[in-house]
Amino acid sequence: MSLWRASMPDRLPAWVPVVGPALLGTGDALLVNGVDPGRDLGLSLLAAVALLWRRRLPVTAFLATLPGMYLTYIWLAPMIALYTVAARRPDRWLLAGTGLLMAAAQFVPYPAAELAHADRRETAVNLVDAFVVAATPIALGLLTRTRRELADRLDELTRSRAxxxxxxxxxxxATERARLAREMHDVVAHQVSLISLQAGAVQISTEDLQARAGARTIRELSVRTLDELRHMVGILRAAGADTEELTPQPRLSDLPRLIELSALDVTFEDGSDPRADRSEAVERAAFRTVQEALTNVRKHAPGSKVRVRVIEDERSGLLVEIRNGPADSAVPAPDLPGGGHGLVGLRERAQSLGGTLEARATREGGFVVRARFPREGR
Known part of the structure; x- marks a missing residue:
């Protein structure tokens, strides 16, 4: 039900649309025929009473009003009945037939023999008047039906929009969950793995038993935290696809600080132009690529030498390469859990920006991660 029709009971009682037309038809019958009992008054009152069934049986109610219109010249009951037919039964042939019947009842006098003696000019005027009288309720009924259909359509569009x-x-x-999953993996996993690495170094180097026990506890908690984080990342990533990144986010200018805190043997070659006009998404993706690659080096190649290169030119865009050698057997592996989402997420991020990411093992036993990004991104 449309909003317009739903608000109708708030303005009018429910019986008014049913009884009101019948009362108007009764008033018209009394004004035309007076209060003296007779055939004319009976037919007029019959037409008024028929309006009580105009919604359920619109055509029957209209036909019941025609005798009163033809014999007693009442107008309101037939016009209301024809309006109801147009509003509820908009069949073109039905409207044409009922309209012609009403025009004939209006045009043909009673008795019909008087039509032959009428003046031609007067006859033409009466014919036009008859068609106008018949067309008016049909036009109003069709207008009302159209308005009701438009209200229903608008109501449906409103619900569809909601x-x-x-x-x-x-x-x-869902998108925010996926973004959060990526940020949790890139940021938290990086920091927790760094804590675990430092705790392992303290555990090996210190002679204090209490400090060694504390370092072992810190490392165990770090490993447990990363394991729980891996499970949460899987749930959040399954909730939706990620597109844009959360703010605020690191930029290329933050790479030296990241490398300084990595506790790795890193050689950094920065060939980027600090004045270049790069999109924030590209700079964040480049930073996250280096961050994830350094985290993987701590996990899988402890003690290896790492070289980070950032190269930029106008034609190929931004190139980020992280290359590490084989692991140092003298350095113990931190035994940190991995969720397997890091490189997958980096590749998705690069592709979403119109770039590429390559990750493969090298002949020397190390690993290389190479990502290319356009300056603007998609």
Whole structure:
């Protein structure tokens, strides 16, 4: 039900649309025929009473009003009945037939023999008047039906828009979950693995039993935290696809600080132009690529030498390469858990920006991660 029709009972009692037309038809019958009992008054009152069934039986109610119109010249009951037919039964042939019947009842006098003696000019005027009288309720009925259909359509569009808004809100929530999953993996895993690495170094180097026990506890908690984080990342990534990144985010200018805190033997070659006009998404992706690669070096190649290169030119865009040698057997592996989402997420991020990411083992026993990004991204 449309909003317009739903608000009708708030303005009018439910019986008014049913009884009101019948009361108007009764008033018209009394004004035309007076209060003296007779055939004319009976037919007029019959037409008024027939309006009580105009919604359920619109055509029957209209036909019941025609004798009163033809014999007693009442107008309101037939016009209301024809209006109802047009509003509820908009069949073109039905409207044409009922309209012609009403025009004939209006045009043909009673008795019909008087039509032959009428003046031609007067006859033409009466014919036009009859068609106008018949066309008016049909036009109003069709207009009302059209208005009701438009109100229903608008109501349906409103509900459809509300459903789309809810779906969009759910999509946004899913996207935020996926973004959070990526950030948890890139940021938290990096920091926790660094804590675990430092705790392992303290555990090996210190002679204090209490400090060694504390370092072992820190390392165990770090490993447990990363394991739980891996499970949470899997749940959040399954909730939706990620597109944009959360803010604030690191840029290329933050790479020296990241390398300084990595506790790795890193050689950094920065060939980027600090004045270049790069998109924030590209700079964040480049930073996350280096961050994830250094985390993987700590996990899988402890003690290896690492070289980080950032090269930039106008034609090929931004190149980020992280290359590490084989692991040092003298350095114990930190035994940190991995969720397997790091390189997958980096490749998805690069592709979403119109770039590429390559990750492979080298002949020397190390590993190389190479990513290319356009300056602007998609």
């Amino acid at each position: 459903r789309e808004d809810r779906l969009l809100a759910d999509r946004v929530v």
